[in-house]
Amino acid sequence: MPAQPLDLSQLRVRSLAERRNLARVEEILVDPEAAPAPCPDGLAARIRGCAERLRAARQRGAGVLLIYGAHLLRNGAARIVDRLLAGGWLTHLATNGAGSIHDWEFAWLGASTEHVASNVADGTFGVWDETATYIHLALMAGALDGLGYGRALGRFIHTDGASLPSPESLAEAIRRQPADPLTAARADLLRAMLTHRWPTGRISVEHRWKHASILAAGYRHGVPVTVHPGIGYDIIANHPVFNGAVLGRAADADFRLFAGSVEGLDGGVVLSVGSAIMGPQVFEKSLSCVNNLRRQRGRAIVHDHTIYVVDLHDGGGWDWSAGEPPKTHPAYYLRFCKSYSRMGGAMHYLQCDNLLFIHRLYHELTRG
Numbered sequence: 001m002p003a004q005p006l007d008l009s010q011l012r013v014r015s016l017a018e019r020r021n022l023a024r025v026e027e028i029l030v031d032p033e034a035a036p037a038p039c040p041d042g043l044a045a046r047i048r049g050c051a052e053r054l055r056a057a058r059q060r061g062a063g064v065l066l067i068y069g070a071h072l073l074r075n076g077a078a079r080i081v082d083r084l085l086a087g088g089w090l091t092h093l094a095t096n097g098a099g100s101i102h103d104w105e106f107a108w109l110g111a112s113t114e115h116v117a118s119n120v121a122d123g124t125f126g127v128w129d130e131t132a133t134y135i136h137l138a139l140m141a142g143a144l145d146g147l148g149y150g151r152a153l154g155r156f157i158h159t160d161g162a163s164l165p166s167p168e169s170l171a172e173a174i175r176r177q178p179a180d181p182l183t184a185a186r187a188d189l190l191r192a193m194l195t196h197r198w199p200t201g202r203i204s205v206e207h208r209w210k211h212a213s214i215l216a217a218g219y220r221h222g223v224p225v226t227v228h229p230g231i232g233y234d235i236i237a238n239h240p241v242f243n244g245a246v247l248g249r250a251a252d253a254d255f256r257l258f259a260g261s262v263e264g265l266d267g268g269v270v271l272s273v274g275s276a277i278m279g280p281q282v283f284e285k286s287l288s289c290v291n292n293l294r295r296q297r298g299r300a301i302v303h304d305h306t307i308y309v310v311d312l313h314d315g316g317g318w319d320w321s322a323g324e325p326p327k328t329h330p331a332y333y334l335r336f337c338k339s340y341s342r343m344g345g346a347m348h349y350l351q352c353d354n355l356l357f358i359h360r361l362y363h364e365l366t367r368g
Helices: 040-058 070-074 078-086 099-111 118-121 131-144 149-158 168-175 181-197 214-221 244-261 278-298 335-341 356-368
Strands: 063-069 092-096 161-164 201-204 225-228 271-273 308-312 346-351
Touching: 040 063, 040 271, 040 308, 040 335, 040 346, 040 356, 063 070, 063 278, 070 099, 070 356, 078 214, 078 356, 092 099, 092 149, 092 214, 092 244, 092 278, 099 131, 099 149, 099 214, 099 225, 131 149, 131 161, 131 181, 131 244, 149 161, 149 214, 149 225, 149 244, 168 181, 181 244, 214 225, 225 244, 244 278, 271 278, 271 335, 271 356, 278 335, 308 335, 308 356, 335 346
Parallel strands: 063 092, 063 271, 092 225, 271 308, 308 346
Antiparallel strands: 161 201
16 A cells, blocks of 8 residues: 555653653863863864954954754853854854754753763654743744744744734634735644644743754844754654644744845955754855846845864865865765855865864954
C-alpha cells in the first residue's frame, strides 16, 4: 500500500518537567569579562586580524553579520554576544531552528538538550509540550504584527508572553478582508486557538533566564535577529500543534530581512560561526538576490566584504586562501567552506572552537 501521512494530532506529548536535560544555564554561561581560553599564537593573531577588520567595518558604517549554529549558544556565549550587541559591533544575527529552540528553552526552563539516541528509541525525542506550543504561539502572535521568526520569539521572551485577539475578531477580519495579507496568519491562529483552546487576551509566560537568550538580546538592542529553519528539521515538528505554514511564513519574513542586511555589506564582515549548512546556503541566495536588484539599477554588486568561517573541522586539509579545491579533492564537498569561498569577498577559514573565537574576538574589540 502507498504510504499515508502520519497523523501528528495523535502524538502523546510530555511536559519539559519530565525531561532529563544535559545542559543548564548556570553550568554553561560564560562571563564575558573572564579571560578567554588559551590558543596557539597563530590563531590568536588571526582572531586579532578579524577584530581589526570588524572595527574598520563599523567605523565606515558597514554591516557585520554573525551567522551562528546552535552550539555557540549551547557553549554559553549568550552574554558575550549581548555585550557585542550593546557595543554596536554586530548589525545582524542569524541562526537555524535549533538555535531558536535551545534559546527559548534556556530562557524559560534554564536548561536544554536531551539524550537523542535513547529518546528516539522510546519515541520521546522532541515531544515536549511547552517548547512546541510556546514557539508556535509566539510566531503566530508575531505574524499579526508583521514579525518574522527571530523578532517574534525574541519579543515573546523579552516581554514574557504575548496577547491574542478573540476568535470572533479573527473570524470577522477574515470574512471582511479575505484577500488581506494577514488573512492566512489569522486563519492559522484561529484554528490553533480553537483546536488547542488557547485563551483570548494576555498569555503570560515568565522567562526567568532571559539573560541566556540571544534572541531576546537582539530584540532588546534593536538589532535584527533572523531564524532560518527547515520544515521537519526541528523538534517543534514533533507535536500536534506543528504547522509548517506558520514556520514558513516566519522564515519567509526573516529571509527577506536577512537579505536586507546583506544589502549593507559593502566593506563589511560576515562571521559564520559553527553554521555548516544554514549559513552558507542562506547567505549565497541572499547575496544573489541583492546583486540581481543592484544590477537592474546599474549599481555595483556587493564588494570589499570579508568572510570569516569558524568551525572545528580541519577544512578538508585544504588551504582555502588558495581558492576552491578541484572536484577530485574531498575538501570540495565541504559546503561551509566552498560556498563562502564563492561569495566574492576574501574568505578566511579558522579551525577553532566557536566559544573561544567569539570570546577572544570580544576581548580584542574592547581592550584598550
